[in-house]
Amino acid sequence: MKHESRRRFGSMLLGGVVALATGASATGAMAQGQELRIGYVAPTTGIFAQQGKDMVDGFQFYLDEVKSDFGGAKVQFIVEDEQGKPDTAVTKAKKLILQDKIHILVGGLLATTGYALAPVSTAEKTVYVVPIAAADDLTQRDFAKYPYLVRTGWSSSQPSHPFGQWACEQGYKKIVTVGADYAFGHEVVGGFQRAFEACGGQVIQKIWPPLGAQDFGPFIPTIKQDADAIFTLMVGPMSLRFPKQLAASGNKKPVIGGGTSYDEFVLPSMGDEVIGHVSVLQYSAALDTPKNAEFVKRYRAKYGKVPSYYSESNYTTAQMIHKVIADNGGRFPGQEEFVKQLAALKIDTIRGPVSLDEMRNPVQSIYIKKVEKKKMFGYDKDELWNTVIKTYPNVGQFGPFKKEEFLAQPVYSRDFPPCKHCN
Amino acid sequence: MTSQQTKIVIVCVMLTALAIIVPFTSSFIILLVTRALVFAILVMSLDLLLGFTGLASLGQAAYLGVGAYLTAILATKYQFGLGYDFWLVILFGMLGGAALAAVFGLLAIRASGVYFLMITLALGQCVWGLAYRWNSLTGGDNGINLRVRPKFGIDLANEVTFFYLVFCVFALSLLTMYVLVRSPFGRSLTGIRERELRMRILGYNTWLHKYLAFVIAGAFGGLSGVLWAHTAGIVSPENVVLTTSVDALLMAVLGGAGTLVGGVIGSFIVFGLREYLSTIVPWWQYVLGGVYVLTILYLPTGLMGIPARIRQQRARSNEATEENRAAPVPS
Numbered sequence: 001m002k003h004e005s006r007r008r009f010g011s012m013l014l015g016g017v018v019a020l021a022t023g024a025s026a027t028g029a030m031a032q033g034q035e036l037r038i039g040y041v042a043p044t045t046g047i048f049a050q051q052g053k054d055m056v057d058g059f060q061f062y063l064d065e066v067k068s069d070f071g072g073a074k075v076q077f078i079v080e081d082e083q084g085k086p087d088t089a090v091t092k093a094k095k096l097i098l099q100d101k102i103h104i105l106v107g108g109l110l111a112t113t114g115y116a117l118a119p120v121s122t123a124e125k126t127v128y129v130v131p132i133a134a135a136d137d138l139t140q141r142d143f144a145k146y147p148y149l150v151r152t153g154w155s156s157s158q159p160s161h162p163f164g165q166w167a168c169e170q171g172y173k174k175i176v177t178v179g180a181d182y183a184f185g186h187e188v189v190g191g192f193q194r195a196f197e198a199c200g201g202q203v204i205q206k207i208w209p210p211l212g213a214q215d216f217g218p219f220i221p222t223i224k225q226d227a228d229a230i231f232t233l234m235v236g237p238m239s240l241r242f243p244k245q246l247a248a249s250g251n252k253k254p255v256i257g258g259g260t261s262y263d264e265f266v267l268p269s270m271g272d273e274v275i276g277h278v279s280v281l282q283y284s285a286a287l288d289t290p291k292n293a294e295f296v297k298r299y300r301a302k303y304g305k306v307p308s309y310y311s312e313s314n315y316t317t318a319q320m321i322h323k324v325i326a327d328n329g330g331r332f333p334g335q336e337e338f339v340k341q342l343a344a345l346k347i348d349t350i351r352g353p354v355s356l357d358e359m360r361n362p363v364q365s366i367y368i369k370k371v372e373k374k375k376m377f378g379y380d381k382d383e384l385w386n387t388v389i390k391t392y393p394n395v396g397q398f399g400p401f402k403k404e405e406f407l408a409q410p411v412y413s414r415d416f417p418p419c420k421h422c423n
Numbered sequence: 424m425t426s427q428q429t430k431i432v433i434v435c436v437m438l439t440a441l442a443i444i445v446p447f448t449s450s451f452i453i454l455l456v457t458r459a460l461v462f463a464i465l466v467m468s469l470d471l472l473l474g475f476t477g478l479a480s481l482g483q484a485a486y487l488g489v490g491a492y493l494t495a496i497l498a499t500k501y502q503f504g505l506g507y508d509f510w511l512v513i514l515f516g517m518l519g520g521a522a523l524a525a526v527f528g529l530l531a532i533r534a535s536g537v538y539f540l541m542i543t544l545a546l547g548q549c550v551w552g553l554a555y556r557w558n559s560l561t562g563g564d565n566g567i568n569l570r571v572r573p574k575f576g577i578d579l580a581n582e583v584t585f586f587y588l589v590f591c592v593f594a595l596s597l598l599t600m601y602v603l604v605r606s607p608f609g610r611s612l613t614g615i616r617e618r619e620l621r622m623r624i625l626g627y628n629t630w631l632h633k634y635l636a637f638v639i640a641g642a643f644g645g646l647s648g649v650l651w652a653h654t655a656g657i658v659s660p661e662n663v664v665l666t667t668s669v670d671a672l673l674m675a676v677l678g679g680a681g682t683l684v685g686g687v688i689g690s691f692i693v694f695g696l697r698e699y700l701s702t703i704v705p706w707w708q709y710v711l712g713g714v715y716v717l718t719i720l721y722l723p724t725g726l727m728g729i730p731a732r733i734r735q736q737r738a739r740s741n742e743a744t745e746e747n748r749a750a751p752v753p754s
Contacts, residue, residue, distance in 0.1 A: 044705065045708060080701075080702055081701050081705070083697075083701075085661050086566060086657050086659050086661055087655050087657065087659075087661060087662065088697075088698065090655055090656060090657060091454065091455070091458065091655075091698050092698075092702070094450075094451065094454055095451045095454075095702055098449070098450040098451050098454070099449055099450070099451040111565060112564055112565055112566060112659055112661075115565045115566065115568060115657075116566070116568070116656075116657045116659070118568075119568045119570055119656060119657075120656070122570075123570070123656075135565065145570075182563070182564045183563055183564055183565050211564075413558060413563075414558065
């Protein structure tokens, strides 16, 4: 609230004077700072509005903490609604670039949106920072096409690689996968299958319910009974429905899954049927570090809910941009230089240490998480938390595989890796 | 015919004004107007069916999809259509749309009313399914990015140049469709809309008329697709999805079906609210919803029906003053 009134007051004064004044008071040393315009696209309407809200909140939360002051630069944060449609995302990004003359473009939820925005950043020579859209090829096979793109989140198959190894360690021999039928689902499942089969496991069946499926009745009974475990990859409202219907069908097999199946954007609404399910991601709200505990408490106090990975990733993205701008004395150093410096960043974040590889995708810790009902961080109620049971530090996007060999393969899809052990 | 001539003059003046003013606005506005114009071609093609033939199609996005995917695939896989051959792509796009409509028409034209609606919906979803699933060709749900716009003497990467190209194609389409609906062929379509049985008894082959209208609408749908691919720079199943067809239908109804120009107005209003108003206020959806509801409640003939409605009201009040004992209007 305080910040709100300050901003309004600020707009009444000359911009330059305000920037000067806040710059001086915040850092004490800054002679002058410029205005840093950050354009942000997220779906704030439509079926993905919840995730979109978490994204914006995460970024805004960081800005509020530093009072929109990035080392002397006054941040102007402009949010546009991409409505979950790639077309609209392109229009909105162009509006931000052409009309608002932003320095940095951030955002995009779906992989599709990421693929749509990346060429815009190239064509308009504008930095595009990708906190959520996880499409593998943005920082893999298409890397050379997007010189202004930096990813601060993750690539879809990144957590799947260590998870495949982990599944082997659990003694699982045969696994059935159930994944949302679109590129992100294909990539998460593909990465898991490849890693799992590399250590001796077998994926014996791949089931692909359509994106946004409500009724899994046609799919659940077809799950092969000789499987040791079920791997799921759900997104949006599917995450909530699938475990319920699976439990109702009397399933006794262990259930494991990709991060979005049990992420905190949906976990508080889930029932006890998900207790014991194991998933994997680069963040968990139950990450037991002092830094995260403090983050969760402050975030929850403000927004009334536990931060999801959507919030954390954007908070961290804001933090990384802040670091680069602050290193340049509150100035935007130009696109090429900004990309170079952001890519060279090694930073300690809420989710752990993050650095970027030479293809500008984060190298970070990957957490294997088990859903448990317990008390955490001093809250007095029993709640569902994604307790971290194993940490794989410094995981890059190629996992245990060699980069050249990995890039020579086609991107994970419905048919790749081929299902050798199906039927 | 004088009122018709006034209308033509008004439309010409409006279009000229648009062509003159738009380049002086901000680049974002140019972008939006370009998008609205391209989409307006699709809406007009739908209006040929909806307003003039009386066939409400829910699958018009399929033809936009064919044109768009054709353009994108030719450009990215074969580097075709990035120079003077762009005009060939426009031709191919129209032929592609027409060919698809020729196939779909065989299935759809036998039905009418709500059955026609359902069949076109189903056929449109087939195209969506293909776009979504045929990964090797369409890139699945990631779609296809077009990195460059055609260059032939003029460089279409320049937004203003591109706007003028779109504007010219749009104006030509409007003219062609206008001539078409005023021709004897167009008149017989209107006849079919009013009473198909009578037209059949008069000796018209109504099936063939409807079929031809369907194919022509498909061709213009394909044309809008070619332009759309280069306007948006990305082609994805989102372009072929049901909501795109529904949008086109709503725009036609909003502006006034059976007027061609109404569809253009509808397109501008919806794009204006959805893409411009949404950058200003977060509650733009209420405005859009309100516009739809109010139009349907009070302007069943669409926004283009406003002048007629005013005239009607005036005439009625004149009548009422002249003879108070006029027969009550049956509802």
